[in-house]
Amino acid sequence: MKKGLMLIISGPAGSGKGTVNRHLLATGDFVYSISATTRAPRPEDTDGVTYHFISREEFISRIESGGMLEYTEYCGNFYGTPRKEAEAVLESGKNLILEIEVDGARQIKEKYPEAILIMLLPPSFKVQESRLRGRGTEPEEKILERLARTKEELRFVDSYDYVVYNYDGCDREAADKILAIVSAKNSSLPRNPSVMEKYFEA
């Protein structure tokens, strides 16, 4: 059995990451990576589902022992991707989805050059803006803040492997493009060693 693939999916607010991930998870071939964090759980949180909640001491100890694939500090709290859980998923043959931002993506690509970096984007900034406003659930200030972060979130897009435009935002098209990336990778020669030998001995 082939090891699973590590997919890093980044994208600004309004790119439709949630919908795309649901489509991918529905295939049964993907597992969503749960981040670890040192922030205090909120009422809506469930340990091991929204996050793995761990202490600051534990987090720092894991960083030091190489137990975090990537991490960042935000508003005084650590957030990161636990290595052990990630590797267990890959070993099981399932593909791992990491929904992380550009800095984390770069940290992981350094350790795992075979990680697949995908930038999910609305077709344009204008469409992104109208999607965020169309939700009608957030105050104007919050929307402007999210939009302002987009340029920052895209600054390393040139070091990504793929850009997937999410034209509709609701349908399967963007998820299908990501499934195609996975399928193509699985047909690539590096994922199929010793073609000749296996062909004749099978």
Added chain:
Amino acid sequence: MKKGLMLIISGPAGSGKGTVNRHLLATGDFVYSISATTRAPRPEDTDGVTYHFISREEFISRIESGGMLEYTEYCGNFYGTPRKEAEAVLESGKNLILEIEVDGARQIKEKYPEAILIMLLPPSFKVQESRLRGRGTEPEEKILERLARTKEELRFVDSYDYVVYNYDGCDREAADKILAIVSAKNSSLPRNPSVMEKYFEA
């Protein structure tokens, strides 16, 4: 509009190239490259459909002027891929299918590093053998000859980009894997220049 992709599809007898190509052509996004040859037309041939029939002088003159993407001599006749027709297809945005063997594939990859080399294979040599015999249309001698060529046809498989196993031989699965390769390539960063600029100016 993006230029089309050049797909080189190789595969031994029984790999199902014909069925796969029909599925690809049915999408309307692909054009099948017609080879040029110096061999005499047979009753079943139509000029410009089975081959472009040209004279030996013409063929040699095209080789010398760089007008052949690849060529080979077989039983005293030349066979090759005319460059002009190929480039016209790519410029039109359609993907070009070249059904050629390993030597031609290597010649093309040298001139067009972006050409996508795909080896289509039955799941194993045993299955290939039973498929060829199952056809019941060829004399044993011919079947053995085809089987004997397989090792030769696979000798550069390691320099291919993809290997696509055709498990069923009749269904769409192998064609879908090739469509996934095309989709993934179209999502790759090199096929999407200036992501950032286009995103904000659109």
